[in-house]
Amino acid sequence: MLCSRRRTVATRDPSWPSSPRAMCKSKSRSDALPSQRAASSSSRRSSPSSAKRRLPADASSSSPFNSASGGPSGVGGAATGSGSAQRRNTSSSSASSASSSLASLAAARASLPDPPVLYPFHELAAATNSFLAKRAGGGSAGYWRCSLRGRDAALFQLPLRRGAPAPDAAALARIGRFHHASLARLLGACPAGAHLYLAYELPPGAATLAACLRGPVRNPSFTALRTWMSRVQVAADVAQGLExxxxxxxTIHGRVSPSTILISDPGLRAQITHFGASELAAAPAAADSPYAPLGETAPSREADVHxxxxxxxxxxxxxxxxxxxxxxxxKEFQRVSVIETAAAAVEGGAVRSWVDKRLGDSFPVAAxxxxxxxxxxxxxAAEENRPDMTWAAGKVSKVYLESRAWEQKLRMPTEISVSMGPR
Incomplete structure (x- = not known):
């Protein structure tokens, strides 16, 4: 009877369901819902273990109730234990990362060179046999080969600048903080009397560029730089060091010459010494140095470029x-500079014959x-016509790359084998 009334009302209002059976089902479900809710809530309260058994396998991790610390002991305790274990793992990983970073920092600090030191005079005298040992490189521009505190060193003697204070530890630290592959490492210094002694780390098999170019007196045709690539390599190292x-x-160098450049073996790489000597020692007399420009007595960047x-x-x-x-x-002797002979070779197109004969004409003429x-x-000659060292280093580096490509073309292929025998 109830369903027939609802069907009559439904025919008058289109928004009502058109089927009386569907209307009755919805009504019966809505009426039964409170009782089902009550029964299900009472069953959950009466048997929580059965409800726990009906949970899926991953419910303990996905359910917000199980993740709460105030839940049942069987679930909440496990979550608390896993959280503490995770915190212990996080703290141990952070401790290990901190220890590894400290170890890497200590290794980086150990790889840095020691700062320069002030040597006592008696230590230098003992290392050089009271400065009676023969100097390498020859003449007063040479150096003593010695051992200072377990390191092979090249000890140079320079005149102290008049009126200038003797170098202290702070001045040496300011100079020694610069490290470059083309700069020889400064080990320390010693001001004594009117001279300043500078000690540099001596590379293996090192000799000055002057000794490598001139060779021994008994054999002037010998040179350690007997290939074109060795000459270009030295030029590139010196240019990059000055740049x-x-x-x-x-700063400036003030003493650029073959006597202040060390050539190491193997590799024939160049390293510049006397870096920072312009701040500590007196400048060389411009009249006595063929490397100093005429009319310029004070050290400057332009003088270094010259x-x-x-x-x-x-x-x-x-x-x-x-x-x-x-x-x-x-019937007189005339002074001829290498600048004049080079300019004459360029004007006459005779650069090939002007280059060192000891290279054996094995070099790229254009380079x-x-x-x-x-x-x-x-x-x-004019100071304003000289470029800076950035330009010069770039030009020399470009010629070095071209010469390297030229050398690769002339290299004998190693994958070809030639055998001589009867056929």
């Missing part, structure tokens, strides 16, 4: 920067001509 001194260390230009021309030709030649017409022009521009 670092001028534009990264923000000295590098002369050194580059000397490196290419194998000649001394200045020598005297007897003129038969005037040699470009390097000669770089040396002449750096050694220009």
């Amino acid at each position: 670092y001194i001028h534009h990264h260390a923000d 000295a590098f230009g002369v050194l580059l021309l000397e490196l290419l030709s194998g000649e001394e920067p200045a020598r005297y030649r007897f003129d038969r017409g005037t 040699a001509e470009r390097l000669v022009k770089v040396g002449l521009r750096c050694a220009a």
